[in-house]
Amino acid sequence: MDNMVITIIVGVVALAVGFFIAKALEKSSATAAIVGAKKEADRIIKEATSNGETLKKDKMLQAKEKFIELKSEHEKVINSREKKMNDAEKRTRDKESQVSSELARNKKLNAEIDNKKKNYDERLVFIDKKQSEVEKMHRSQIEQLEVISSLSAEDAKAQLMETLKEEAKTGAMAFVQNSIEEAKMTAQQEAKKIIITTIQRIGTEEAVENCISVFNLESDDVKGRIIGREGRNIRAIEAATGVEIIVDDTPEAIILSCFDSVRREVARLSLHKLVTDGRIHPARIEEIVKKTTKQIEEEIIEVGKRTVIDLGIHGLQPELIKAVGRMKYRSSYGQNLLQHSREVAKLCGVMASELGLNPKLAKRAGLLHDIGKVPETETEIPHAILGMQWAEKFGEKPEVCNAIGAHHDEIEMTSLLSPIVQVCDAISGARPGARRQVLDSYIQRLKDLEEIAFGFGGVNKAYAIQAGRELRVMVESEKVSDEKAAQLSFEISQKIQTDMTYPGQVKVTVIRETRAVNIAK
Structure with a gap:
């Protein structure tokens, strides 16, 4: 126990002694650090003082250089301003000298003008004096002449x-x-x-339009299929197209007869499609005829476009182009109307060139002079007046419109193109073989036959066939009964007999057909 106490006391004493020793060492170290810090501070202060002096000298040197530079620039600006002022003073002096010279010149000119004016006034006085002397002498001479001739000057x-x-x-x-x-x-x-x-x-072919077309067949067996059972196919074709189909002993051919060339062409193309397809029955026939009719209308437009392009005519309205195309399927006194109009257009172009007129305008008038012959509906207006009205409607020039309307003297000619078109129309139609007067009257008779049928109520279609010896009339079944159909046939025949002149006799056939159509959906 005592040893332990002693040990503790010794440890405490040792600890105290160590504490005091550490304090003494720490104090001596702090003193040394303070001394080092003071030395370092003195060194830094000395170095800063030295750097400040150097920086001060540099800044003063830069300030002096900047001052010298600004002074130089200032002197340049001052010199520039002085130079400008000197130039301005010089220009002012030059202007003053120029103005002075101008004033001197003006004074000299004014003096010259005054002199010339004075001379001019003197000359005027002298001329007036001489003129009065001349007049006096002239009067004296007149008086002497009057005395000699015993006549006054007026007489x-x-x-x-x-x-x-x-x-x-x-x-x-x-x-x-x-x-x-x-x-x-x-x-x-x-x-x-x-x-x-x-x-x-101008050399063109002579074209005479006929009233029949021949449809060639590969074999005679096709004729039976075209005729159909009990003739139903051929009747369906005739009813749909208005063309008479003649099947005779002519080998490998049938004849299509109709005065309207458009109908004939529709029938010919429809037969060609039916024979090529092989399906020939009434429903198919009606379908093919409708498609062919649409195709012909498109072809009419194409023919019109090709015609105006060939003749070099531009800016023609689509309706007039369509009318030009329809002329392909019309005839005038047996002469193809499109060929006739093309020929007249070329003749007009050449004649206008020879006379020094506008050939393009003359061609335009020549091509359009007969468009009144191809109306979509029949009319009583003369074809020249109708064509002129169409041309005016679609914006043609007054010279062209007058040439169309006056080429048959229906109206007065007001331009030089009118007599040219009239002469060229006569030249084209007067060639030997170009026209046939009989054909025109024959076609007009067939048209009159159809018009008589359309004058009765309930008539849907009417076709003059067999060269005008038969009139085939299709009526609407809802409006015309079987009894009414017989009565209608009699009334039409009496009307024809009363109003028309014709050779032989005319057969009137009224056809009434009832159809029931439904659609399966």
Whole structure:
């Protein structure tokens, strides 16, 4: 126990002694650090003082350089301003000297003008004096002449004028008479020369439109299929197209007869499609005829476009192009209307060129002069007037419209194109074989037959067939009964007998058909 106490006491004493020793060492170390810090601070202060002096000297040197630079720039600006002021003063002095010279020159000019004005006034006075002297001498001479001739000046003047009038009149009449005689001699020769030259330069084929078309077959077996059971196919074709189909002993051919070439073409193309397809029955026939009719309408437009392009005519309205295309399927006195119009257009272009007129405008008038012959519906208006109305409606020039309307003298000619179109129309139609008067009257008779049928109620379609010996009339079953159909046939025949002149006899056939159509959905 005592040892433990002693040990504790010794440890405490040792601890105290160590504490005091550590404190003493710490104090000596702090003193050394303070001394080192003071030395370092003195060194830093000394170094900072040295750097500050150096920086101060540098800044002063830079300030001096900047001052010198600014001073130099300031001197440059001052010199520049002085130079500008000197230049301005110089220009001012030059202007002053120029103004002074101008003033001197103006003074000199004013002096010259004053001198010239003075001379001019003097000359005017002199001229007035001379003029008064001349007038005085002239009056004196007139008085002397009046005394010598025993006539006053007015009477002598009147006699002289009368004599001159008579001489001038006689000379003018002689000149006019000679000019008229010379014009008569040369005009006829020139006109013949122009017409002959025009005809020689235009060569076209003579085309005569017929009223029948021949449809060739590969074999006679096809005829039976076209006729159908109990003739139902051929009746369906005739009813849909309005064309009479003649099946006779002619080998491998059947004949399509109709005065309307559009109907004939529809029937021919429809037969070709039916024979090629092989399915020939009434429903198929109606379908093919409708498609072919639409195809013909498209072809009409295409023919019109090709025609105007070939002739170099631009800006024609679509309706007029369609009318031009329809002329392909029309005839005038047996002459194809489109070929006739193309020929007239070329003739007009050549003749207008020979006469120094506009050939393009002349071609346009020549091509359109007969468009009134192809209306979609029949009308009583003369074709020349109808064509003129169409041309005015679709914005053609007044010269073209007048040429169309006046080429048959329905209206007065107001432009030089009108007689040209009239002459070229006569040239085209007067060629040997170009036209047949009988065909036109025959076609008109067939049209009149159809028009009589359409004058009765309930008539849907009417076709004149067999060269006008038969009128086939299709009626609407809802409006016309079987008894009414028989009565209608009799009334139409009596109307034809009363109103028309025709050779032989005309058979009137009224067809009434009832259809029931439903659609399975």
